[in-house]
Amino acid sequence: MTREEAATAIGWLRNGPVKVHTFLEDAFGYKVADEIMEGLKAAVTALRGPIPDPETGLVPCGNCGSAPIIEKLGAGGFWRKTKCPKGCISTDYEPADSSKITWNKAHGYKEEA
């Protein structure tokens, strides 16, 4: 089973019939059932990996969760480095958008072809 298949299976359990919550509630009580359902949500997120910000296209810093920033250098900002604003990690200077790709790849996010 791949990570995506596992995420889909767990996601179905979480988003599927309300009976799953009812079953868990009957067995463990409402509070525990809610915690299990939240745990399933976190598991799906962990299995699927980080999601890029829709505006910047960058995933959050893997260490602190901050939104990364892009530092530009040279004429027209041709050389760019993507870095955590809290100093956790950064890419080297790279041409144009390749630092964005390097940043995302280093954080486990693969662009869809």
Ligand SMILES: [Zn+2]
């Ligand atoms: Zn950071």
